[in-house]
Amino acid sequence: MSLTLSQRSAHYTVSPIRELLKLTEQPGMISLAGGLPAPQSFPVQALRAACLDVLDTQAQGALQYGPSEGIAPLRAWVAAQLQAQGVAAKADEVLITSGSQQGLDLVGRVLIDPDSTVLVERPTYLGALQAFAQYGPRFADLTDDADGALPTLDNPAHRAARVVYLQPNFRNPTGQTMPAARRQQWAQALRGRSIALVEDNPYGELWFDQPPPPPLSSQLPGQSILLGTFSKMLSPGLRLGYVHAPQEVIAKLTLARQAADLQTSSLTQRLVLKVLESGVLEAQLLRIRDLYRRQRDAMLDALQRHMPDGVHWAAPQGGMFIWLTLPPSMDATALLPLALARKVAYVPGTAFYAAGAAPRNTLRLSYATATPKQIDTAIAQLGAVVAAARADHPAERSATTA
Ligand SMILES: Cc1ncc(COP(=O)(O)O)c(C=O)c1O
Known part of the structure; x- marks a missing residue:
């Protein structure tokens, strides 16, 4: 017997991206996907x-x-x-x-x-x-x-x-x-x-x-x-x-x-x-700002060193996230399984769009939970995935070097 659910329940659907990101629980995975605060910051x-x-x-x-x-x-x-x-x-x-x-x-x-x-x-x-x-x-x-x-x-x-x-x-x-x-x-x-x-x-x-x-x-x-x-x-x-x-x-x-x-x-x-x-909030905020600033800097530095030409990002002045724009022909959802195979997770940008067609070449990285060393390892792997995808698109290479 199947039960009759409300029309509203049709809004509750499982996203394929969420399913893929379940793989982030695998051992050795460095997840830049979640928006989780750093556990060592908990007071x-x-x-x-x-x-x-x-x-x-x-x-x-x-x-x-x-x-x-x-x-x-x-x-x-x-x-x-x-x-x-x-x-x-x-x-x-x-x-x-x-x-x-x-x-x-x-x-x-x-x-x-x-x-x-x-x-x-x-x-x-x-x-x-x-x-x-x-x-x-x-x-x-x-x-x-x-x-x-x-x-x-x-x-x-x-x-x-x-x-x-x-x-x-x-x-x-x-x-x-x-x-x-x-x-x-x-x-x-x-x-x-x-x-x-x-x-x-x-x-x-x-x-x-x-x-x-x-x-x-x-x-x-x-x-x-x-x-x-x-x-x-x-x-x-x-x-x-x-x-x-x-x-x-x-x-x-x-x-x-x-x-x-x-x-x-x-x-x-x-x-x-x-x-x-108790007045600990101010010290707590100083600690978190310092922690996230160092991790943001590590990610910006790693991006600079490991990303091929044609990939763009802006330095955030706070918060937890960096938004990456890949060359236009790339698809961040299609690249995710390749990144996961190299033990790195991110969220493809298509997850964050409401109405009009979402660009396929964006993704979100979080620097909140990984250590600077993990961030460097993960961005090096991601850079390799993007570079390999770019090698498959010679037209893109000549367009961005032109
Ligand atoms: C923009 C934004 N709003 C709201 C929330 C929800 O946060 P919480 O329910 O933990 O206060 C989040 C969590 O990541 C967020 O990023």
Whole structure:
């Protein structure tokens, strides 16, 4: 007997890329594919001390149900953090979520109807596309230039948009940062239109040389929904994130989350609050920035040494990713099995496109988890795969050397 599943369940399909990437668990594989934070960056001692303290001093609250919006002092902490970045945030405009991925799903539930137009960067975060796709929107791609997505809201295909989803800081997957001037253009273009800005900022604190410009949301009070997370600063296993939005939106998001999971774990919220109050976050951020900066440098250096001509990338100023563009005739999905055979994994770029045809010659590399030595080994292998593919395309060779 086969059961009748919902029409919505048809959106939940297995990606062939995900299947291929299961091979990354093989011994000896160096995975530059996942977006996993470096495990050695987890603040284990601070979390252990906080855990004991919470259970010694507030076990009843920590083990009990709590408010769906999140515990008040954590909402206040998030609001204060956002205020420091120029966002006029109040504690009752903050919803604590089980990771920012839950925030994206809740935003989809509350803002997107079937056929609503959602504007997205090209390429963009796969998890946001998956979260929004459940609600049946029409995705419309924005066009990028060197400064990021262009605010082309007068384009007839964009005018009726309900949501624009942007990652101005160290975008997953390109690593790109939107400069202040482009943020200003976006704010001007959006102001007064009934389009909600959904600004996803998981990587903002992972900057290398200087902090990124203030969130775009700081220029669009009342019109923006800002998502943040503790996944990249502390640990993703905690599953703790937040949404800042106008009060009436927070009220709806809260009702939607009550239907989903009632609340975020009381224990986790108190644990993380304790860690934040202990003042270790600043030192933790310094350590992570230093670690990722060194690994980024190792990857840039390895790319320089091992990639053949005709391969392009830009140096990210923060975050976890480098975006590679191969010569136009190459197909990063077709090359993946060859890279896996040489014990290197990456994510082909086609995974990150919503609407129009995706270029086949791009891929995402993460420098967050591998050591500098592993990065060098992996990029040398990848360079050999690309060089071999290039040797099969003599036309390309003469075109790029011309
Ligand atoms: C752009 C972006 N948004 C949201 C998330 C979800 O993060 P989390 O649910 O762990 O907070 C990720 C995770 O990689 C991400 O890259």
